[in-house]
Amino acid sequence: MKRDLAHITTSPTTTLWLLVALLLAFAPHALRLPLTITALCLLFGLWRFNIERRPAAKLPHRIVRTMILCTTLVIVYLHYGTLLGREAGIALLATMLALKLLEMRTVRDYIVVILLGYFLAVTLVLYSQTLPIAAYMILVAFMLTATLIHLNLQQEKRSVQASLRTTGKLFIQAVPIMLILFFLFPRIPGPLWSLPDDADSGTTGISDEMSMGSISNLSQSNRIAFRVAFDEQIIDNSLSYWRGPVLWQTDGKNWRVAPAAPSRTLSYRPKGEPVHYTVTLEPHNRKWLYGLDIPATVPPQATINRDFQLITQSKVKELIRYEMSSYSEYETGPLTSDERQRALQLPASRNSRAVALGQQWQQQLQEPEKIISHALQYFNQQPFVYTLKPPLLGENPVDEFLFNTQQGFCEHYAASFTILMRAAGIPARIVTGYQGGDFNPIGNYLIVRQRDAHAWTEVWLAGQGWVRVDPTAAVAPERIEQGAETLFSERFNRQSTLQFESAFLTSSWLRLRYGWDSLNNSWNQWVIGYDTLTQSQLLSRFGVDSIKQMAIIMVIAIISALTILQLLAMRRSRKKQDLISSTYQHFCQKFSAIGIQRHPHEGPIDFSQRVIAARPDLAPQVLQISDLYIALKYRPRHTQQQIKELQQQVRRLKL
Amino acid sequence: MSQTASSLLTTPARASQHSTLLRQTLASMNQIILGKEQTLRLALTCLLARGHLLIEDQPGVGKTTLSHLLARVLNLDFQRIQFTSDMLPADILGVSVYDQNSASFKFHPGPVFSQLVLADEVNRATPKAQSALLEAMEEYQVTTEGETHPLPSPFFVIATQNPSNQIGTFPLPESQLDRFLMRLEIGYPDQADEKALLKGRDRRELLKEMETTLTPTQLLEIQSVVPQIHVSDALIDYLQKILSFSRHSPCYRNGLSPRAGIAILRCAQAWALLDNRDHLLPEDIQAILPATTNHRLQPSVALAEEGQDEVVSQLLTVPLD
Numbered sequence: 001m002k003r004d005l006a007h008i009t010t011s012p013t014t015t016l017w018l019l020v021a022l023l024l025a026f027a028p029h030a031l032r033l034p035l036t037i038t039a040l041c042l043l044f045g046l047w048r049f050n051i052e053r054r055p056a057a058k059l060p061h062r063i064v065r066t067m068i069l070c071t072t073l074v075i076v077y078l079h080y081g082t083l084l085g086r087e088a089g090i091a092l093l094a095t096m097l098a099l100k101l102l103e104m105r106t107v108r109d110y111i112v113v114i115l116l117g118y119f120l121a122v123t124l125v126l127y128s129q130t131l132p133i134a135a136y137m138i139l140v141a142f143m144l145t146a147t148l149i150h151l152n153l154q155q156e157k158r159s160v161q162a163s164l165r166t167t168g169k170l171f172i173q174a175v176p177i178m179l180i181l182f183f184l185f186p187r188i189p190g191p192l193w194s195l196p197d198d199a200d201s202g203t204t205g206i207s208d209e210m211s212m213g214s215i216s217n218l219s220q221s222n223r224i225a226f227r228v229a230f231d232e233q234i235i236d237n238s239l240s241y242w243r244g245p246v247l248w249q250t251d252g253k254n255w256r257v258a259p260a261a262p263s264r265t266l267s268y269r270p271k272g273e274p275v276h277y278t279v280t281l282e283p284h285n286r287k288w289l290y291g292l293d294i295p296a297t298v299p300p301q302a303t304i305n306r307d308f309q310l311i312t313q314s315k316v317k318e319l320i321r322y323e324m325s326s327y328s329e330y331e332t333g334p335l336t337s338d339e340r341q342r343a344l345q346l347p348a349s350r351n352s353r354a355v356a357l358g359q360q361w362q363q364q365l366q367e368p369e370k371i372i373s374h375a376l377q378y379f380n381q382q383p384f385v386y387t388l389k390p391p392l393l394g395e396n397p398v399d400e401f402l403f404n405t406q407q408g409f410c411e412h413y414a415a416s417f418t419i420l421m422r423a424a425g426i427p428a429r430i431v432t433g434y435q436g437g438d439f440n441p442i443g444n445y446l447i448v449r450q451r452d453a454h455a456w457t458e459v460w461l462a463g464q465g466w467v468r469v470d471p472t473a474a475v476a477p478e479r480i481e482q483g484a485e486t487l488f489s490e491r492f493n494r495q496s497t498l499q500f501e502s503a504f505l506t507s508s509w510l511r512l513r514y515g516w517d518s519l520n521n522s523w524n525q526w527v528i529g530y531d532t533l534t535q536s537q538l539l540s541r542f543g544v545d546s547i548k549q550m551a552i553i554m555v556i557a558i559i560s561a562l563t564i565l566q567l568l569a570m571r572r573s574r575k576k577q578d579l580i581s582s583t584y585q586h587f588c589q590k591f592s593a594i595g596i597q598r599h600p601h602e603g604p605i606d607f608s609q610r611v612i613a614a615r616p617d618l619a620p621q622v623l624q625i626s627d628l629y630i631a632l633k634y635r636p637r638h639t640q641q642q643i644k645e646l647q648q649q650v651r652r653l654k655l
Numbered sequence: 656m657s658q659t660a661s662s663l664l665t666t667p668a669r670a671s672q673h674s675t676l677l678r679q680t681l682a683s684m685n686q687i688i689l690g691k692e693q694t695l696r697l698a699l700t701c702l703l704a705r706g707h708l709l710i711e712d713q714p715g716v717g718k719t720t721l722s723h724l725l726a727r728v729l730n731l732d733f734q735r736i737q738f739t740s741d742m743l744p745a746d747i748l749g750v751s752v753y754d755q756n757s758a759s760f761k762f763h764p765g766p767v768f769s770q771l772v773l774a775d776e777v778n779r780a781t782p783k784a785q786s787a788l789l790e791a792m793e794e795y796q797v798t799t800e801g802e803t804h805p806l807p808s809p810f811f812v813i814a815t816q817n818p819s820n821q822i823g824t825f826p827l828p829e830s831q832l833d834r835f836l837m838r839l840e841i842g843y844p845d846q847a848d849e850k851a852l853l854k855g856r857d858r859r860e861l862l863k864e865m866e867t868t869l870t871p872t873q874l875l876e877i878q879s880v881v882p883q884i885h886v887s888d889a890l891i892d893y894l895q896k897i898l899s900f901s902r903h904s905p906c907y908r909n910g911l912s913p914r915a916g917i918a919i920l921r922c923a924q925a926w927a928l929l930d931n932r933d934h935l936l937p938e939d940i941q942a943i944l945p946a947t948t949n950h951r952l953q954p955s956v957a958l959a960e961e962g963q964d965e966v967v968s969q970l971l972t973v974p975l976d
Contacts, residue, residue: 577888577889581976600972600974600975600976601937601972601973602975603936603937604936604937604938605936605938606941633889634885634890634935634936635885635887635933635934636887636933636934
């Protein structure tokens with residue numbers, strides 16, 4: 001059908017609304033885009049705003065517009081070196097949208113701009129899918145829709161309130177459809193919008209390499225790594241080691257993972273009862289998952305390797321949620337000769353003093369258990385300091401740390417301890433990951449942040465297999481027992497002079513923060529984390545097993561939802577009609593009391609003329625009522641207000 | 656529909672322009688045929704609703720004048736066909752004649768190829784000739800010897816017939832009567848009007864001096880607006896009650912057809928437009944109901960004694976709600 005737009009006209013108010021809505025859609029991008037691009041977009045918007053304010057002003061000429069267009073394209077290209085990809089694409093979209101404002105003349109142009117505005121708003125999720133962004137997007141969509149409705153309202157009925165009201169109604173009506181689509185629309189495995197390649201920049205987290213200082217850098221970050229909900233009881237902080245990459249190879253400065261064969265089977269003998277929990281992992285752009293030491297089950301997305309690390313097929317680029325269980329006590333099997341060799345590997349030329357110390361311990365103490373406890377004592381009794389800001393170390397970092405600076409973060413202790421153990425002939429390796437976490441009492445789950453990043457050592461003992469030894473615990477036991485947050489925030493509090501006041505403030509601030517994180521967690525769990533797997537689980541609970549079945553059910557659901565809406569609307573309009581008819585009948589009854597009976601076939605005009613002929617004194621009231629009744633019953637559009645007025649008029653009519 | 660209806664609403668200037676034109680047209684028509692305001696209005700309604708008109712009355716009451724008048728005020732080309740008992744379809748539709756120059760048959764259009772056709776005394780002709788005209792009315796085209804010729808637009812037929820009790824007539828069958836949107840009776844003028852008529856100048860001469868008020872393009876435009884007049888559900892219900900009454904009441908031998916229902920609706924819409932309204936009222940339906948139904952309904956045997964008008968007016972007693 002050809003749409004007839006002739007009756008729609010634009011007005012300065014509409015343009016103003018549109019500009020405000022677009023500004024809202026653009027605002028979050030403005031902070032991210034290069035200054036030039038942001039300035040260009042704002043300039044075009046302001047230009048249009050100025051044109052709108054002065055009726056005499058004209059839109060720029062076509063040649064001018066073409067020149068601006070070319071310049072803009074060149075600027076975007078120079079900035080990014082391409083016109084494709086997320087960053088350049090959004091810059092292009094934003095500038096072209098702003099340029100379109102300069103040739104926005106007809107109603108069609110307005111509609112195009114509004115639709116582009118929706119598109120610009122949607123691009124926000126390419127950066128962030130958090131709750132505040134979602135709320136903001138709804139706001140932007142609301143404004144744009146209000147503009148669209150404002151544009152479509154007839155000139156005489158056009159008002160801000162009317163368009164806001166209609167938009168509100170539309171949004172409320174959209175809720176059931178949104179829910180149906182959310183729950184039933186077939187989810188695409190993997191991210192719905194495959195993030196462009198340049199979307200990874202700036203993600204921090206544990207990597208598959210470690211050097212002295214790499215983890216203490218992380219500990220400055222409050223970013224959430226993952227959240228864990230335990231099925232039963234939350235486990236003790238001192239046991240909550242979240243296993244990540246296992247580092248074997250070292251050149252004395254840097255530590256790296258060794259390639260390990262993946263498998264789905266677990267080769268260890270568990271002891272005791274497993275702990276069950278669910279992890280919601282934030283995207284960290286690496287090919288592994290975190291699990292409590294030591295994983296007992298493998299989530300479907302991953303495999304486990306001989307280092308007991310959970311490995312995924314592809315990088316984790318979206319939030320994922322997986323169920324896990326772990327054993328805190330276990331006994332791994334014997335070492336292969338290859339593994340033994342790698343677990344004893346030492347760089348030839350570096351850290352000779354540390355190596356000598358290790359060899360000395362081996363000769364003195366002989367037994368591995370004794371060597372380990374001696375080493376831990378050594379860390380505990382020597383004046384070692386656990387600090388967030390360790391001094392920089394040179395070519396022989398372990399020697400410098402052990403014998404000179406003696407200030408270090410977990411990776412310093414783990415690396416030195418491992419070197420010492422290897423020198424003493426005990427197979428050892430470094431495990432990185434997270435330790436502890438922050439329990440959220442409101443949501444009843446554990447928040448693990450980047451600052452909880454940790455490194456510890458595993459030594460291999462005959463008869464026990466790999467055993468976790470955390471030298472950091474020997475230096476700063478409170479780090480392991482209470483977690484990084486308490487440790488460092490207490491230090492901060494001690495510096496505070498307003499300790500008493502801040503205690504109250506801190507507790508309410510904490511509660512607020514926990515509440516907010518709990519909200520975010522639910523959002524992640526139920527909205528972002530609602531993926532193919534959860535969907536099929538949910539649907540199979542209702543007996544639906546395949547996408548095809550789901551599609552059929554969805555079609556049926558949509559049709560029935562529309563039918564119900566239609567029926568409701570019909571019922572409402574019938575009710576309205578009944579109300580109108582009964583009010584008019586009341587009016588007729590008043591006259592039948594004085595002998596003027598309305599014939600059942602008599603139309604409202606005929607009747608009003610007869611009444612007026614009999615009672616000319618009532619003419620104005622009768623005409624008004626009759627007009628209202630006609631408007632309500634026979635004219636295409638009427639308002640609730642008119643029904644009320646009809647009722648009032650009839651009530652007021654005194655014969 | 657709602658889209659176009661709203662475009663009608665948002666152009667009040669144009670709508671009132673239409674209604675001014677129509678009011679002028681009616682006023683000048685009333686100067687020629689005196690005292691027949693309602694009839695003239697109905698005739699114009701019929702034309703706006705794109706329907707054909709049947710006028711049944713005694714000779715000499717102004718049937719032909721009315722047709723001339725409509726042709727004149729609406730600026731339509733006009734042909735009159737006098738129906739006789741020896742008439743053949745070719746006399747109406749036209750014939751193919753052998754053209755020696757081009758060595759082929761060439762179609763010579765008959766009098767029906769005209770925007771307004773007056774079929775005078777249509778019931779004097781044989782059914783064969785009648786049906787030739789009636790088919791043209793229905794299809795808006797003429798097909799002879801395998802060739803189809805479209806009729807001009809607008810195309811409007813006014814047929815007159817003498818009351819069927821006269822000698823030497825072939826009454827139109829019901830199926831063909833149904834194709835006329837309305838049947839009107841003009842009737843004798845009342846005393847005052849007849850006095851003015853007798854004292855005044857010859858009507859035909861007055862006609863020639865008349866100015867046209869509407870162009871065919873304007874007429875087409877107004878015709879296209881008619882179906883956009885808003886009809887509320889309540890009125891559709893009312894119309895259905897009327898149709899159902901005609902079908903179930905013992906007063907009638909046959910009920911009103913769906914085509915009759917559409918005819919009533921269109922006429923009522925045109926009537927509302929003449930009243931300068933964008934919506935239909937029950938009064939509109941009631942106003943055009945007798946004219947649109949009295950040639951379609953036949954009184955049952957039991958009521959044959961009653962006049963046709965009384966029988967038809969039974970329809971007006973159908974309650975509104």
